Amino acid sequence: MDKGTVSILGCGWLGVPLAKHLLEKGFSVKGSVTSPEKFGMLSDAGILPYQIVLSDTEVIMDDPDFFNCNVLVISIPPRRIEGIEHYYPAQIGQLIPFLLKFGIQKVIFISSTSVYPENFGTAKEEDLNIPDKASGKALVLAENLLKNLTDFETTIIRFGGLIGADRNPARFLLKSAQPIANVPVNLIHQEDCIGIISAIVNQNLWGETLNACCPEHPLKKDFYGKAARISGLPEPMVSDQAEAYKIIDSSKLIRLLKYQFIYPSPMDYLENLEPSQK
Numbered sequence: 001m002d003k004g005t006v007s008i009l010g011c012g013w014l015g016v017p018l019a020k021h022l023l024e025k026g027f028s029v030k031g032s033v034t035s036p037e038k039f040g041m042l043s044d045a046g047i048l049p050y051q052i053v054l055s056d057t058e059v060i061m062d063d064p065d066f067f068n069c070n071v072l073v074i075s076i077p078p079r080r081i082e083g084i085e086h087y088y089p090a091q092i093g094q095l096i097p098f099l100l101k102f103g104i105q106k107v108i109f110i111s112s113t114s115v116y117p118e119n120f121g122t123a124k125e126e127d128l129n130i131p132d133k134a135s136g137k138a139l140v141l142a143e144n145l146l147k148n149l150t151d152f153e154t155t156i157i158r159f160g161g162l163i164g165a166d167r168n169p170a171r172f173l174l175k176s177a178q179p180i181a182n183v184p185v186n187l188i189h190q191e192d193c194i195g196i197i198s199a200i201v202n203q204n205l206w207g208e209t210l211n212a213c214c215p216e217h218p219l220k221k222d223f224y225g226k227a228a229r230i231s232g233l234p235e236p237m238v239s240d241q242a243e244a245y246k247i248i249d250s251s252k253l254i255r256l257l258k259y260q261f262i263y264p265s266p267m268d269y270l271e272n273l274e275p276s277q278k
Contacts, residue, residue, distance in 0.1 A: 003027045004070035006201065009052065009095075011042060013165065014110070014193055015075045019047045021194050022201075030066050056090035059098065067102040071201055075110040078138045088138035092145055100151055106206055107154040108197060109146050111139045113186055113213065115158060118244035125158075125209045125252055143209070153206035157196065160213035160248055163269055164190030170227035179237040180224055183245035184217035189263040199257045208256065213248040216265035226270050 003026045008015045011031035019029045023046050031042050032052040042049035050066040052059065054076065074095070078088040099107065114136035116123040131137050146154040163169055169187075196212050199205075221238045228235045253259060263269050 005030060005068070006071045006073060007066055007069035008032065008073045008075060009066075010075035010110075011038075011047065012075070013167075014162070014190065015073070016042075016045065016047075017165070017190060018073070018075075018194050018197055020045055021198060023047070025198065025202075027201075030069060032061075032066060036062075054091045054094055056087045056094070059094045064098060064102075067098045067104060069102075069104065071106045071108065072099065072104050073108045073110070073197065077110070077112065078135045078142075080135070085134045085137040085141065088135075089141035089145055092142040096145075096149065105152050106201075107146060107152055108200060109143065109154055109156045111143055111156050111158045112136070113158050113160045113211065113246070113248050115140050115143070116246050116248070118246050120244050121246065122249050123211070123246045124249045125211055147209075155200055155206050156209040157200075158209070158211050158248075159193060160186035160188045160211075162190060162193065163187050163266060164263075168227065168231060169224060169266075169270075170231040170233050179239035180220045181239050181241075181243040181245070182219055182221050183243055184247050185220055185223050185266060186213045186217060186246065186248040187223075187266040188213050189266075189269050191262045195262060196253065196257070196259060199259055203257060205256055208252075210253040210256070211248050211250045212253055213250050214264060214266050215250055215254070215261060216267070217247050218265065218267055223266055223270070226267065230270055 005028040006022050007030040008019055009032050011019060011033050015031060019031050022029050029047050030050060031047040032050045034053050036051050039049040051062045078084045114133050115131050117129050117132045131140060143156050225235050
């Protein structure tokens, strides 16, 4: 039975497996990529492929029928470029005329916990302050742009650091020689990201802002140290300097969706690392 059409703007690391999951659940799925060279990968999975390139001044696309859907998932993170706090909200703003023209009623916007500053405390959805990073500021502006429009309902998901699939956390340590801060981690597995998005669609939870992180927050030295040991990589150096941190509270999501995390702790993921990931 066709449950309707979900369009996923940004079929990358999260968007593709999300699309496959929704197809298995009986949805029709349209997916966008920036290059037609990726069409084959989407088509082979049963995803209807579209090319969409967003800038701060225009939307370049091959077929606007992409926006003919019941639910639109926006999964395009801000890039690491100068002026991103201005460029990214303008990108998202370019989508608005298409949402209105096609009468889209439901939107899921993939945001990030970078919207919260490091302030030695627990971060809840209503505790938003001024983000530390430009990307966080960009996301806040984009969130508000969508939330403040009443023509459609937007649910915002603020995901923590993404782990799972081909992302072995130990290998990220190889990119930096700096000691890691001895603070709690805020991470979430790809499978839980997909499970949460699917639950929102199935339960019609709209107009909400939700934190989405593993409920458990081990210290960085314990998590990355274990990841390194499992993978046969050098264990990270740990800083002895006191540093600001945040702990992302996902209790609202758990309560509203009655969601049970597949990986309640990031440590659970380490126990299941495939040999090819080590």
